Amino acid sequence: MNRNNTRRKPEQEESGWKFWLQTIALTVAIYAVFFLLMQFVFSNDKVSGPSMQPTFENGEKLIAVRHTNLQRGDVVVLKAPDEPGSFYIKRIIGLPGDTVTSKNNKMYVNGKKLDESFLDAGSKKKEPDTSIYAGRAYSYTYNFTLSQLAKTAPEWQQRYSTSTLNKIKETNKVPAGSYFVMGDHRTVSKDSRIIGFINKKAIVGEVKWRYWPITRWSTF
Numbered sequence: 001m002n003r004n005n006t007r008r009k010p011e012q013e014e015s016g017w018k019f020w021l022q023t024i025a026l027t028v029a030i031y032a033v034f035f036l037l038m039q040f041v042f043s044n045d046k047v048s049g050p051s052m053q054p055t056f057e058n059g060e061k062l063i064a065v066r067h068t069n070l071q072r073g074d075v076v077v078l079k080a081p082d083e084p085g086s087f088y089i090k091r092i093i094g095l096p097g098d099t100v101t102s103k104n105n106k107m108y109v110n111g112k113k114l115d116e117s118f119l120d121a122g123s124k125k126k127e128p129d130t131s132i133y134a135g136r137a138y139s140y141t142y143n144f145t146l147s148q149l150a151k152t153a154p155e156w157q158q159r160y161s162t163s164t165l166n167k168i169k170e171t172n173k174v175p176a177g178s179y180f181v182m183g184d185h186r187t188v189s190k191d192s193r194i195i196g197f198i199n200k201k202a203i204v205g206e207v208k209w210r211y212w213p214i215t216r217w218s219t220f
Contacts, residue, residue, distance in 0.1 A: 042066065043205045045063075046062070047089055051184075052089050052091070053185040054184075056089060060216060063207075064204060072098075075092075076092060076207065078198050080195075081199075091181060092181055093107060093180050094109060094179060094180030095179060096174055096179070097173055098110055099173050122138035122185060146173065147169045150165045150166075150169045151169060155194055
């Protein structure tokens with residue numbers, strides 16, 4: 001009996017090592033897959049600031065999907081063109097080649113009124129008395145055209161060449177390979193009205209899932 005037990009010990013030890021090696025290998029593989037997914041497929045982001053209220057609140061955590069076919073109305077995470085290393089969350093209003101106009105608190109794209117039902121919640125919230133837009137809804141959008149912004153927006157004058165600005169003045173169109181984005185909290189959002197168009201390469205991904213806080217869990 002003792003000799004039989006002695007013969008089993010090396011087998012048991014080998015089996016134990018195999019189990020731990022397999023466990024470690026599986027753990028490494030899972031982390032590697034997770035890393036690759038977050039690096040090339042998904043992006044884990046956190047909302048900073050009030051520019052997308054009340055759709056998204058400061059501190060909420062999101063998952064964005066990279067390399068999607070971007071459409072008008074999509075919410076995207078993008079690299080801030082005016083603050084290296086920072087990221088913004090905005091909504092796509094104008095696609096490449098679109099004409100964009102705001103008139104009487106309505107957006108018109110290619111001459112047609114844009115369905116902005118995503119602003120319904122913001123239309124019920126009012127700016128405080130301390131705001132320059134006191135009493136206005138979060139969704140309030142002042143009148144503008146791309147042509148007017150090309151003439152008057154200070155950061156546009158810094159970012160774009162004279163030839164580019166002249167072309168925008170003439171056509172009122174979003175340049176090729178670029179997007180016109182805005183925040184849902186229109187009265188405070190620092191968006192394309194101020195910082196200009198967003199290059200496609202600067203868009204990190206399209207927001208698909210809000211996972212925190214749990215009480216606001218939702219997909220998009």
